[in-house]
Amino acid sequence: MPESGTRQIEGSRAVAETVGLCRPEVICAYPISPQTHIVEALSNLVQAGRLAPCEFVNVESEFAAMSVAIGASATGARAYTATASQGLLYMAEALYNASGLGLPIVMTVANRAIGAPINIWNDHSDSMSQRDSGWIQLYVESNQEAVDVHVQAFRLAEQLSLPVMVCMDGFVLTHAVERVELPTQAQVDAFLPAFEPQQLLHPSDPVTIGAMVGPEAFMEVRYLAHHKQMQALDQIPEIAAAFEQRFGRSSGGLLRRYRTADAELVVVALGSVVGTIEDVIDELREQGMRIGALAIKTFRPWPAQEVREALADAPVVLVLEKALSIGIGGIVSQNVHSALQGTDARIHTAIAGLGGRPITKQTLRALFTRAHENELGATTFVDLRRDLVDRELQRALAKRRSGPHAENMLRDLGAVAAGPLT
């Protein structure tokens, strides 16, 4: 039996213990940083017999991990996996199958950048790239919330018969040792009923799941997927409220407001940076700035109405996000724009922390002050080394065969890099 109680524990370990308390029957995973500690700890739980009945399937790739999860879930097993970065991309085709078939798989994404250039550090490029995959996407701010939201995720997934991604910042949360209250087995059992599948592959009652659907019904199947996911906008707050009642902690939900009541500037963000933002807001509030934050907890489905209400009184909105949609800019920002359509709010986008670039309090203080003073343009690349970019642009202009950007810039920085010597 996994351990419970308040512990000073690594985020990955806390998630593994909690997933164990949710009694998964099949866990299939392929290790990738920064997800590794989670599946390592789970494999130890299974091997030690502390998690039974449960089969841990070592697979040869992330594509296989999701495929095994699909098979397991379709036969009525509670299935769990975890991945990050390239691993999530590698399972992309299977992700659409899981959601298209309506299989309630729960997956942790330990958020990490996507290459090239290869980068193991945290940002939200990986999960954001799968925002249209039909999976519900929940983002957590802390390891306590990671624990709590995983318990909620299984209930949500199985209530709706849809897969759920719990997105937690890689390294920043997965490798942080924090105080976490782990639920008890009895608490989780009372909160999370046994999995009763909506559809079941079983030899005694043969059915087909995943038939070919032509133009005659494909639109309708897709419409239903959308319809079903939108129901999560009602169920997520209900589940969060039920969780709070049973566990005495507020976690998850659609959104969380922080000091927004009289705010002239509201910062919209998601993930572990929200806590840092709140610390900075407290400092700026002491200096008289009317500033607040809106944490996005549920990104898919997009709680457009709730976002619109939460930002209704904010003349200035700054969306700070750790991902970039190349060719347009912000991703969360586009969603906020659509939610605020027709309002007078001035909306700024700040792209920050790509590939693990630290988002410091100093940087945030300056950024928020500029936003408040109306000194920001539509999109800001926070702490961008403009000198580095300009030098590389000059190089590319000067010479056709100027070589690879990444390696050129690393050489400018004095870091070891491959590439032609000049």
Place this chain on the structure above:
Amino acid sequence: MQVEVRIHGRGGQGVVTAAELLSVAAFNDGRHAQAFPSFGSERTGAPVVAFCRIGDRPIRAHDPILAPDALIVVDPTLLRQVDVFGGLPDHADVLINTSREPDALGLGELGERLAPGRLVTVPATELAREHLGRPLPNAALLGAFSAQTGAVSIESVIAAIRQRFPGAVGEQNVAAAMQAHRHLQTRPRALQRGSGAELQIGQGSHA
């Protein structure tokens, strides 16, 4: 009051474990704590940094610590290679693992900038060799840190070591930690500053 600690060492010296143990010790004291490594593809021998925040309220921030209230240097050879004192405010406490006295380290400028008695050394590697037979100085450093700053109690440091390393190895580390703690307590400077539960560090901007 929140205290932010930065630990510098090399891959393989247990720097990340030291930060974790410090956070567990603070947790054992009933406080909130957060430990995290500087993330990267660390290799044995490469410079490594780990962080620990200790406070009386839940810790929300997840940014790296740029202006630490306390600094632990596990490997003194880093003093000439890495900017270990980067961002260090004048009120900071500095603990360096070396058998030399602070005055002999050639850190004159830093010594003058820091408040009196804030720069302290402890022969943690020697103590580790003595008690463990191996040059693993972290337990001794944490014992010394407890005496130097009072940010964590020695009892909680010992409990954290035993939780992490049960059995003989744990007891050897406990012995090293206790001796390092005594080593600092018997130093005149440490005595002036007291070594009880009163929090000595972190007079900076942290609420």
